[in-house]
Amino acid sequence: MDGSEQMSKRQLQALQTRENLLNAGRAVFLEKGFQKATMTQINKLAHTGYGTAYVYFKNKDDLFTELMETIMQKMYDVAGLPFHPRTKEEAYAQILKQTRLFMQSALEEKEMMKVVKEAIGVSAIVKEKWNSIRARFISGITKDIQFVQDAGLAIERFDAALIAKGWFYMNEQVMWDLVLGEIEEDLDAVSENLSELYAGGLYK
Amino acid sequence: MDGSEQMSKRQLQALQTRENLLNAGRAVFLEKGFQKATMTQINKLAHTGYGTAYVYFKNKDDLFTELMETIMQKMYDVAGLPFHPRTKEEAYAQILKQTRLFMQSALEEKEMMKVVKEAIGVSAIVKEKWNSIRARFISGITKDIQFVQDAGLAIERFDAALIAKGWFYMNEQVMWDLVLGEIEEDLDAVSENLSELYAGGLYK
Structure with a gap:
């Protein structure tokens, strides 16, 4: 495995995490509405580490x-x-x-x-x-x-x-x-x- | 002065106070916008007693x-x-x-x-x-x-x-x-x- 392939794997993983967060976001927004939804709930549902959502979305x-x-x-x-x-x-x-x-x-x-x-x-x-x-x-x-x-x-x-x-x-x-x-x-x-x-x- | 005339004076005064509050409200809303305007500011500008605005408006x-x-x-x-x-x-x-x-x-x-x-x-x-x-x-x-x-x-x-x-x-x-x-x-x-x-x- 060379460096570029490792990069690509990491990138793929990042894309996957991003996708998970978007799917979780959709589910949370549908359940709670916009105002009551929180990034913490989205993180939790996506099973990503605490604060991860903020790495991908402002x-x-x-x-x-x-x-x-x-x-x-x-x-x-x-x-x-x-x-x-x-x-x-x-x-x-x-x-x-x-x-x-x-x-x-x-x-x-x-x-x-x-x-x-x-x-x-x-x-x-x-x-x-x-x-x-x-x-x-x-x-x-x-x-x-x-x-x-x-x-x-x-x-x-x-x-x-x-x-x-x-x-x-x-x-x-x-x-x-x-x-x-x-x-x-x-x-x-x-x-x-x-x-x-x-x-x-x-x-x- | 009989009772009905006194009533009418009081009613007139109430109408005047209401009108003052509406005018003051307009001025406060124009200055502060809706969210930042408060009933206290409106009361103050209308020179009505503390809490009077709540007598006339919910x-x-x-x-x-x-x-x-x-x-x-x-x-x-x-x-x-x-x-x-x-x-x-x-x-x-x-x-x-x-x-x-x-x-x-x-x-x-x-x-x-x-x-x-x-x-x-x-x-x-x-x-x-x-x-x-x-x-x-x-x-x-x-x-x-x-x-x-x-x-x-x-x-x-x-x-x-x-x-x-x-x-x-x-x-x-x-x-x-x-x-x-x-x-x-x-x-x-x-x-x-x-x-x-x-x-x-x-x-x-």
Whole structure:
């Protein structure tokens, strides 16, 4: 065994420990919620030595934002699907599909999303992370709008960045309502109504 | 002087004290923000006796929600304007006017709205109050949508309550962006873009 191989083993072990801590974090957050969860509990559940969690994460908020990235990945994937419709109908069909998948992904992680909602309200770090997640979605939507404007499908005088914000906010808040069980309508009705309003207003 | 007149004087004085406490509360919240404000500071500024604030308000959160009602009154007035358009164009003109007034009212109370935003994040009582404010707006919008659907101006298959939610959420979040200075566009551009998207999607 040479030096580089030993390094790699140590690195692998470090990655494993990190993964264990993230899994333990997820379990602790799900059980306790954000505010009541502690790094000590996470360390304990991960069977890592006292204080080990602090070697890998600055604090509880830092560990949590990493978990958020994993949860959001599915929603990013949905939002990042190629969007090059050739007709208004194609655009609507794809917008509907994306909206539905976005809401569905959030519902599949319902319990963690509830903790995310709680954490946004109490942690400045998590709030900032959420704002950066928002910015990423809005920037993607802005590009999609510009594409259909350039293609002559959408009304050109709209401010793409502003419409993207409005559209994302509508989706975000209805998504929170769905996650928190504060909306009666089902996923299909929600996705269809929002997508039709948006596509109907944006497209020629 | 008979007994009833004395009662009335005492009642008047109580109303005055209450008003003084609310004014003092506003000043303290504006200076300290929600979390750092205390009932003691409010009592002191209102020159009322030690603990008097607690005679009139259960706690800081309770006093604050009363201030919120006053701030929101102007926005309620805007939302409650009679809405009986006879054409799509009339509807758009009024939606634009209402949207603009809603945003403008929030901007006129910009500093207090910042405190409201902070308070929603940290106080369950304020959060609940905000949810009831939201519900009031959404219920008003739902009725407006039903009116134009019944009048044959808007697309009938839309779920009025759902569209009302989406539309309010869009306005609310953009309003927060404006209040927090997180949006570049001006009031006119914001109102026009959102209103056009909404009216374009909802109306035939």
